[in-house]
Amino acid sequence: MLYFTVRRILLLIPVIIGLTIIMFAIARLLPGDPVALAAGPNATQAEIDALAQQFGLDQPVWSQYLRYVGGLMHGDFGTSLLTRRPVAADIAAYLPATLELVFAAMFLAVALGIPLGLLTAVWRNRWPDYVSQVFAIGAISMPRFFLGLLLQLCFAMWLMWLPLGGQLPIIMIPPPRVTGFLLVDSLLAGDTQVFRSALAHLAMPAVAMSLSPLATIMRMMRASTIEVMQQDYVTTARALGLPKRKILFKCVARNAISATLTVIGLYFGWLLGGTVLVETVFDWPGLGLYATKAIVSQDMMPVIGVALVIGLLFVFANLVIDLLYGVINPKVRYS
Amino acid sequence: MDAPLLAIRDLHLTMSSFDGEAHVLNGIELTVRRGEIWGLVGESGCGKSLTGLSISRLLPSPPARYLRGEIRFEGRDMLKLPISAVVALRGKKIGMIFQDPTTNLNPAYRIGEQLVDVALAAASHDPTILDCPPRAGRRERKRAARRLAAAMLDRVGIPNPEARLDNYPHEFSGGMRQRVLIAMALIGRPDLLIADEPTTALDVSVQAQILKLLKGTVADHDIGVILITHNLGVVAQTCTNVAVMYAGNIVESGPVAEVIERPAHPYTRALMAAIPTKETRRGALQGLGGTVPNLIAPPPGCRFAPRCPLTIPACTRALPPAVDIGAGHTAACIRVEEERAAVHA
């Protein structure tokens, strides 16, 4: 198993190279002049040229590329034209917020999706099942940003139960930065007020993000539970008098969850790349927002950096899922 | 003669399917006593597996529907008991073994754990199964269950039982897996064992061992066994009695030697004739023309009539009752009477 893991990690290198090549190729397509944009509307040609030279953008593409890859080895992701800061620093600042959102959404989706899927499979073809089927398709069809907007309207503007956006109110001082996750850091600092506020801010964006994966996980769980329930060993277990609840949890749930695990892994990557819209609606200071602003300003360094980081996280998450799968399903381990 | 272990009377079962409702069991009559091994024989689709599954009420209720009849196990009608009472009997008084040992064991759990689960479930209804004091805690009971599981593995002939408790099903061969399943079925000390094609998926040599094991268990514990199979050879080797099924009816039943040497029903005779012997000439295999009837729209009267060489118009008027031909041997054919009369005339 160690060999397997090491091999997968080594495979990351060609992935990084490939990713960077693709992103650089896209950057080459840019019709406009990002430097001019960044320099501002009143800059002179000389100023623009100076700026270009400062960022090494006057060099031919392949030389820029080599400089970039060289920089990667030192953890240098280049510099953002927009913020004038190293991209690595920007990413480090914004990544935890996105991760916090993704984890919260994933948590909701799994915590609700798996039991609901199990229940609808057991109550197959009765009315709770039909209702949940329709709900599932509706949940997948709902655009996340519209849902976010609706949530804002309802809970923030009309009912005023939850805050409108952002991670924390401006007046509140964030806890000392340990992990970057506000929920974790505030607990570590023992600051319950910040914790509660952070939770309130996290609620709506997390719900908006979680609906689609929740629905899919529920359907996946339902399908694999039904499939497991039809297996011969379940008939044997019933024939030998095992109590229904025990059969359900031991035989069925375990085998069904392993199938759902793959879906969870897929969704993690999808969520990571898909926070853009929800972050825009809720003004959530994450990678998605950062990348969007960069794209709109045609500032490509941050975009490449963000794509790279998210891509790597995705690959890494898949690796973890594969390992987990081996633990849960012993037959896979020996293959 | 003590009361029968199992008495099925006039059992009618329909199964609803995409194309309609199929009348799959058409008045099954079967009596099983302790010490008897009943072979339930017939082609695929004749309803033998459904009969076996019905005894423990394992068929889900749509699509299965019992029109009438009773299944009396130790006097109680299984069809009328609340499901909790039925579950209390499953695995404890009634054990079941299924055909394919590969798919009937949960691949994700060690077999020790699966055996222990069955033992614990059985012990919740009959604490004497576990060899431990009545007030024992969970850990103590689990350990006792493990000892019992190892003992059962030993009993079914698996070497090194304690160590093999920790193996996964895929680490056993086909024959060993079937033995594990038999062990699982016997843990609860059942009075009736239903084996649905237990040897079909195994090699012939392993088959013989498994059948010997079953016979030994009957002798040791005085239980009753229903052995469902399509293989007449297995029946001849192992069973004490046999019931031949066709399209949802038992067409002939009786002691095994009687039925095999003096088959009375035309279907049984065709089955016997189909078995090639040393004398059979090359290319002269005897088959039976036609196919099994459509159970959604079954033929009226005797369901074998369309294929039967002895059929007369009276055959299609009503289902022929089981005629007693003596020594516990019955056959459901109206022409049997004539034949007997002719023979004795």
Next chain:
Amino acid sequence: MTDLAHEPAPAAESGGSDRLRRALFRFRQSRLSVIGAVIVGIVLFFTIFGTFLAPYPDQVAGAVDTAARFQPPSAAHPFGTNELGQDVLSLVMAGTTVSVLAGFGVVLIGTVIGTLVGAVAGFAGGWTDEALMRFTDLTLTIPSLILAMAIAAALGPGFVNMVIAISLSWWPGYARLVRGEVLAAREETYVTAARAIGASPRRILFRHILPNVVSPIIVKMSLDMGFAILTVAGLGFIGIGVRPPTPEWGTLLSLSRSYMPDYWWTAMAPGMAMFLAVFGFNLLGDGLRDVLDPKARR
């Protein structure tokens, strides 16, 4: 007892038309699929005729009526008016054309590219397969939304550019699907039989393999339509893609954000339209999948 050699022939196998009848029967049985089909029908109707049927066609083209700004829903304006006094309903109806056509375009182009890549990879095997699949996997590793956004921004605003950008992030799914199916089909005995009688690789590919692959592709296309529309709207929401005055559901929603909560109706219509269209396509896609791929039946 009859001899086996004189066995009567078994009952005739159900033919292709029988399968079609059964498939349609299953489809009709599922109420949800039928509802989906109806919704999609309505959406398609508006896609074609929306711009013409809009009650205020001049506003769709960009005319404003500032005197009638922010009017709440009424008989004259069932969904009220927006900040420029334009009838929200008309804009949404016209937007149907843009959003749905864009979705179609994305799915179509993505399918074509993906099928070509996947078919070539699966059929050719060896280095070609490796190389193409590595490239496909790589494209999949980049988060698709960001990839689409980046390409759209790089190409510049406009309907066609947006469709191309999203298609380029869409095709890997089809490539993988088609490759898998081609690989499986290649091993089928009828392909071996065809090779044995000397059929050319091209004939095998087009005559034997591809027809069997069509079914999963259609299922995937129908399931993807909804998400394609969502992605198009998402890009519009961020401001990449089509620009006003071209009405598009995403841009309409984005503009309405500034006017929450007082003028909430400006968001309702585009949002609900988006939801209903995607919902309809998803229902239909599910129904098609149940019908065309019975193995996936629930």
